[in-house]
Amino acid sequence: GAVVSQHPSWVICKSGTSVKIECRSLDFQATTMFWYRQFPKQSLMLMATSNEGSKATYEQGVEKDKFLINHASLTLSTLTVTSAHPEDSSFYICSAPAGSRYEQYFGPGTRLTVT
Amino acid sequence: RKEVEQDPGPFNVPEGATVAFNCTYSNSASQSFFWYRQDCRKEPKLLMSVYSSGNEDGRFTAQLNRASQYISLLIRDSKLSDSATYLCVPTYNFNKFYFGSGTKLNVKP
Numbered sequence: 462g463a464v465v466s467q468h469p470s471w472v473i474c475k476s477g478t479s480v481k482i483e484c485r486s487l488d489f490q491a492t493t494m495f496w497y498r499q500f501p502k503q504s505l506m507l508m509a510t511s512n513e514g515s516k517a518t519y520e521q522g523v524e525k526d527k528f529l530i531n532h533a534s535l536t537l538s539t540l541t542v543t544s545a546h547p548e549d550s551s552f553y554i555c556s557a558p559a560g561s562r563y564e565q566y567f568g569p570g571t572r573l574t575v576t
Numbered sequence: 577r578k579e580v581e582q583d584p585g586p587f588n589v590p591e592g593a594t595v596a597f598n599c600t601y602s603n604s605a606s607q608s609f610f611w612y613r614q615d616c617r618k619e620p621k622l623l624m625s626v627y628s629s630g631n632e633d634g635r636f637t638a639q640l641n642r643a644s645q646y647i648s649l650l651i652r653d654s655k656l657s658d659s660a661t662y663l664c665v666p667t668y669n670f671n672k673f674y675f676g677s678g679t680k681l682n683v684k685p
Contacts (some may be wrong), residue, residue, distance in 0.1 A: 462622060470638040495673065504663075505620065510596045520667035554619050554672070563671045 463559035467568035475523040484555030490535035491557035511538040545575040580676030599647040601665035606666035613660040
């Protein structure tokens, strides 16, 4: 299957600071990538769709000014959590579609803790 | 109505058991269907695609009933390593994935 990487795998930051998470498709190109968030014992929640060369589209209830997404190339999307607060502490996962049925391949996730 | 509904479980079964998971979806326009598994504190991994005619991959069998908007997954001869949360995903609308709560499986020795 296709390989997606994320960096960093975990990060601890102070309230009010910003954190950038990178998502890379390693062996395929992705014009679209997706960002999810998962709180403990809850399901994955789609946050936004990252589009190469254009603006990201956000799901209802997700603040676009807080979660900045940039799809800089066909293999890289970044999510920046701005002015982080403790309630932003979560598991952030990206994915990219590949294959004949557009199945999605997920990165290993980034565990964010805001103190 | 939720887009995807699954019995959250947990399903606690002994090794070697056969277990079946059901999933219903609300959008009749869904075009592709998948089963993923997610281990604790890990990312989802593709288990199998689901085809209209049903399909099998080793111990795993998936079925799709479009008329009833229902997907199933059967696991035979359960292994300890099958313990995970199983997520069914119907897709439409630019390939977005909207996950349900998943079904948790615990396989006991």
